[in-house]
Amino acid sequence: MHTGDASYIRQLNRKIILQQIMQHKSISRAEIAKSTGLNKATVSSQIADMLGEGLLLEQHAEVSSGGRKPIYLSFNGSCxxxxxxxxxxxxxxxxxxxxxxxxxxxxxxxxxxxxxxxxxxxxxxxxxxxxxxxxxxxxxxxxxxxxxxxxxxxxxxxxxxxxxxxxxxxxxxxxxxxxxxxxxxxxxxxxxxxAEQVFSSESTNLACITTYSGIGMGIIIQGMLFQGFEGFSGEVGHMIIEPEGRTCTCGNKGCFEQYASEKVLLQEIRERIGRLDLPLEELHQIIEKGGAEVEEVIKNYTTHLAIGVNNIINILNPEKVIINCEIFSYHPAILEKVEKNLTSIMNHRKELKISTLGKNACxxxxxxxxxxxxxxxxxxxxxxx
The missing domain is CATH 3.30.420.40 (ATPase, nucleotide binding domain)
Structure with a gap:
């Protein structure tokens, strides 16, 4: 217990003030005191320390409602x-x-x-x-x-x-x-x-599925990253969805990522049309154009992806499921095909969406x-x- 520990209380107050400044981008000392319940002396002391450390910037308000113009605080991003x-x-x-x-x-x-x-x-x-x-x-x-x-x-x-x-x-x-x-x-x-939680103001309860060269998942529960007993949680790319299926680099057969990663989707389209060296830009054009062969590959892909997403939703019951996949950014209609396969009445989630951060997310x-x-x-x- 840290009860009565002045340094701990001071550090806790600092965290509270920092989070208020982040949340509001620009905020006055009086507003911080009002929103946090901390007394003005505590707020002023903490702010003085952080100004001295170069973490914060001060700026006078351009307009005053009467009396002294308030001074607003913001992060010094370039420190x-x-x-x-x-x-x-x-x-x-x-x-x-x-x-x-x-x-x-x-x-x-x-x-x-x-x-x-x-x-x-x-x-x-x-x-x-x-x-x-x-x-x-x-x-x-x-x-x-x-x-x-x-x-x-x-x-x-x-x-x-x-x-x-x-x-x-x-x-x-x-x-x-x-x-x-x-x-x-x-x-x-x-x-x-x-990144989804920090930069996109997403839910405090989410699952972020990445599907580039393989498939992985990050889990946020009650605002905290869930990592499991030893830190190994989220390895959904290696859950088996096809018994005795394709051999995976992990040593198992039939792993999720062998059927539903972006790498597999693009490779199968290249193989189906006989163009193994087809550049990515041309691939996007072919997907957009459609055609029986491409549609069959996409149907198989979305079916397998939906199986994995279904399992994830049923296990975690997240508020939001975010899929970080470049191919979805170019062709959002593919996500609609995945959603059509999520027909179980057990699939309770608020939203299934495409990441807006893309390859910058990691x-x-x-x-x-x-x-x-x-x-x-x-x-x-x-x-x-």
């Missing part, structure tokens, strides 16, 4: 920068955001050698390069968040990546030693779920996690970038 990274099968996406979550730089780099040591060296190079381009600021690079398409335990050790076949890797320690800043390693789908979730730790607050909320 520091977070790096968010998404290590996918064939590429590394990296973005830098200010502490208000605004993207200030973004790059994509191909992976030529997927061995861990080669990828680790590439990570160090591209992060170092991006750090060198960041504007001058009081805190500089405040931390690095890295999303991995695989299993990450509660100690942030990479247990296994099905695509790269990495096992028991402590990337966190080596990166912290190299960069001398805090580093967060997390499952990419978990970070996508965090990087933004990684960056948001770094910022949350830097600010030492439990929750953060930003405007969509």
């Amino acid at each position: 520091g920068y977070a790096i968010g990274v998404d290590i996918d099968v064939n590429s590394i996406s990296i973005a830098a955001t200010d502490i208000k979550g605004k993207i200030v730089a973004k790059e994509i780099h191909s992976i030529e050698d997927s061995g861990f040591l080669a990828v680790e060296e590439k990570l160090k190079t591209i992060i170092n390069k991006m750090r060198g381009t960041l504007p001058e600021s009081k805190y500089g690079m405040i931390g690095i968040g890295i999303g991995v398409h695989g299993i990450v335990d509660n100690d942030q050790t990479i247990i296994f990546t099905p695509q790269h076949q990495w096992r028991n890797i402590d990337l966190k320690r080596s990166m912290e030693s190299f960069f001398q800043v805090p580093v967060i390693i997390a499952n990419n789908s978990n970070l996508c779920a965090v 990087m933004l979730g990684a960056s948001a996690s770094v910022i949350k730790d830097f600010l030492k607050t439990d929750h953060i909320v930003f405007s969509q970038v």
Whole structure:
């Protein structure tokens, strides 16, 4: 118990005030005191500290309702920068955001050698390069968040990546030693779920399904990321939906992601029309045009995707199910086909929708996690970038 601990109470009050400023973007001391129930002296003392730390900015109101013009407080976004990274099968996406979550730089780099040591060296190079381009600021690079398409335990050790076949890797320690800043390693789908909550003002009870090279899921329950006993929750891509089906890299057969990932859908369309090297832009045109062969592939795909979504809804009963899939962003009508397959009276959810963050989600979730730790607050909320 922290009862009577003055430093704990002070830290708790700081969190409350920070969250009020985030929620309102711009707010006066009096408004903070009124909305939180904290006395004005406590609010003023905390604000003075954060102004001294360079975290906040003050601005006089342009219009006054009489008397002194109020002074509004907002975050000083340019006082520091977070790096968010998404290590996918064939590429590394990296973005830098200010502490208000605004993207200030973004790059994509191909992976030529997927061995861990080669990828680790590439990570160090591209992060170092991006750090060198960041504007001058009081805190500089405040931390690095890295999303991995695989299993990450509660100690942030990479247990296994099905695509790269990495096992028991402590990337966190080596990166912290190299960069001398805090580093967060997390499952990419978990970070996508965090991003949906932080940047899209989504529900405090949601499931975010990512369906790019594989399938994963991040789960937010009562505003908190649910990670399971050892941190392995959300590996829905490896639930079996076709007994004795296609062989999966995880060692099982008939896994969900072998039938319903975006990678599988695009590959099957290419195979069906006999164009294995068909560029993505032309693929989108073919999907838009339709035709019997393409429609058959999409029907099989949406049927299998609906099976998995049905299972997820029945197990979790989330308020919202968000699907992060690039193909849906281009062809939202495909989601309608999935919904038509969700006919069970047990499918209670408020909304099934397409993510508006797309491929930025993992990087933004990684960056948001770094910022949350830097600010030492439990929750953060930003405007969509």
